[in-house]
Amino acid sequence: MNVNDVLADLSRRFPNEPEYLQAVSEVLKSIEDVYNEYPEFERYNLVERLCIPDRIFTFRVTWTDDSGRIRTNMAYRVQHNNAIGPYKGGIRFHASVNLSILKFLAFEQTFKNSLTTLAMGGAKGGSDFSPRGKSDMEVMRFCQAYIQELWRHIGPETDVPAGDIGVGGREVGYMFGMYKKMAREHSGTFTGKGLEFGGSLVRPEATGYGNVYFLLNMLATRGIELKGKRVAISGSGNVATYTADKLLSLGAKVVTMSDSDGVIHVPDGLTREQLDYIFTLKQIYRGRIREFAEEYGCEYVEGGRPWSFPCDIAMPSATQNEIDGDDARALLANGCIAVSEGANMPSTPEAVDEFIKARILYAPGKAANAGGVSVSGLEMAQNSQKLSWTAKEVDDYLHRIMNDIHSQCVKYGSEADGYVNYVKGANIAGFMKVARAMMSQGIL
Numbered sequence: 001m002n003v004n005d006v007l008a009d010l011s012r013r014f015p016n017e018p019e020y021l022q023a024v025s026e027v028l029k030s031i032e033d034v035y036n037e038y039p040e041f042e043r044y045n046l047v048e049r050l051c052i053p054d055r056i057f058t059f060r061v062t063w064t065d066d067s068g069r070i071r072t073n074m075a076y077r078v079q080h081n082n083a084i085g086p087y088k089g090g091i092r093f094h095a096s097v098n099l100s101i102l103k104f105l106a107f108e109q110t111f112k113n114s115l116t117t118l119a120m121g122g123a124k125g126g127s128d129f130s131p132r133g134k135s136d137m138e139v140m141r142f143c144q145a146y147i148q149e150l151w152r153h154i155g156p157e158t159d160v161p162a163g164d165i166g167v168g169g170r171e172v173g174y175m176f177g178m179y180k181k182m183a184r185e186h187s188g189t190f191t192g193k194g195l196e197f198g199g200s201l202v203r204p205e206a207t208g209y210g211n212v213y214f215l216l217n218m219l220a221t222r223g224i225e226l227k228g229k230r231v232a233i234s235g236s237g238n239v240a241t242y243t244a245d246k247l248l249s250l251g252a253k254v255v256t257m258s259d260s261d262g263v264i265h266v267p268d269g270l271t272r273e274q275l276d277y278i279f280t281l282k283q284i285y286r287g288r289i290r291e292f293a294e295e296y297g298c299e300y301v302e303g304g305r306p307w308s309f310p311c312d313i314a315m316p317s318a319t320q321n322e323i324d325g326d327d328a329r330a331l332l333a334n335g336c337i338a339v340s341e342g343a344n345m346p347s348t349p350e351a352v353d354e355f356i357k358a359r360i361l362y363a364p365g366k367a368a369n370a371g372g373v374s375v376s377g378l379e380m381a382q383n384s385q386k387l388s389w390t391a392k393e394v395d396d397y398l399h400r401i402m403n404d405i406h407s408q409c410v411k412y413g414s415e416a417d418g419y420v421n422y423v424k425g426a427n428i429a430g431f432m433k434v435a436r437a438m439m440s441q442g443i444l
């Protein structure tokens with residue numbers, strides 16, 4: 001494989017998909033050497049079959065708003081690769097959703113799921129529907145309409161969706177309800193379900209907690225303690241709040257949180273009471289982070305991002321490409337020693353280069369945020385067994401998986417000078433398993 005040739009070909013075929021091309025480029029560049037050690041991969045044209053999704057469903061969703069107006073949105077499900085297990089990946093509802101973003105997410109998901117050690121392929125879905133400002137009933141009607149179209153293509157052994165940006169427990173519940181009605185089965189087709197109908201304990205917490213467990217592993221390689229460290233977090237949704245929750249319980253200081261309107265800065269770190277306030281504000285009342293600043297009188301920067309504030313550790317947990325080259329340089333100038341990604345692809349390629357050049361601890365999302373899908377995998381296992389595990393059982397399992405992902409990154413990503421390149425490690429480890437599975441299954 002010549003990466004430049006492959007990328008040129010994909011750019012020609014998919015010219016309007018920058019996020020997809022960005023994700024593919026990052027992975028291919030780091031696996032090129034390993035790939036070329038196996039001539040049979042090239043003979044089987046593994047690279048193209050790995051980069052191009054198995055199939056994509058694209059459809060219109062029609063729903064009625066509270067005023068009786070008929071509304072339409074575009075919706076998708078990208079089934080990327082099922083070599084190692086049923087398709088698995090979240091659903092995103094956000095005005096920015098398009099095919100490029102979902103293809104990048106499904107591609108990344110394939111390697112992430114491979115890293116978890118569980119049997120899950122990669123997929124992603126979503127719509128440009130924005131739940132922001134919509135009533136409960138509007139969200140429900142949209143979710144139902146989305147599933148009325150998609151239900152034929154998903155199932156417990158086929159494709160198992162979950163949440164992502166704009167899709168939490170409420171949305172998964174509505175989608176599961178309609179799936180159950182259409183398919184006439186009560187099965188583990190969704191993860192992130194309510195506890196009363198097959199959900200797993202620790203699933204809401206899993207991505208944030210898992211990211212902190214991964215961070216602890218990274219810090220341990222340099223003998224650094226988490227306690228007392230200042231951590232800048234972006235976002236204030238599911239991943240961000242549970243990351244903050246675990247950090248607080250381990251004695252770290254959370255100095256920033258944000259939403260798509262702005263960022264709050266609390267130099268001494270959020271108290272437990274303040275974090276509870278944010279959780280209620282964002283998850284229950286669906287308010288704005290600005291309201292926290294008004295309540296507690298802290299600094300708030302409209303339209304700002306966390307990366308210019310002094311911190312020891314950054315944990316981006318909002319969205320893709322939210323740390324650019326300038327942000328990365330600002331973080332490094334302020335003494336940041338570690339970046340552990342809760343979001344998917346939050347750092348631009350230029351930012352990643354800066355982190356690696358500076359030899360700081362840098363964990364890409366596909367390793368650091370894999371805890372969410374891991375516990376989704378455990379939810380699938382519990383649904384198959386028709387059993388519920390205790391919170392401790394699930395959390396211990398999550399801990400083991402994150403430690404294992406870290407070990408895989410160290411195994412494949414250690415460089416001659418001892419530096420662990422987690423990007424390379426995660427990409428090679430994730431790729432090798434999918435590649436071997438695809439080779440064994442013939443040309444499909």
Ligand code: NDP
Nearest residue numbers: 164165166207235236237238239259260318319343344372
């Ligand atoms: P939520 O919808 O719960 O929260 C998203 C947060 O990010 C909100 O605070 C939102 O602000 C903010 N945000 C979203 N889009 C933008 C944007 N374009 N610019 C600035 N801020 C933005 O989503 P999650 O917490 O579930 O997901 C966050 C990230 O983590 C995503 O990248 C997702 O793919 C990734 N992830 C999630 C997993 C999960 O288990 N949920 C698993 C692995 C990765 P606002 O309130 O204004 O919308």
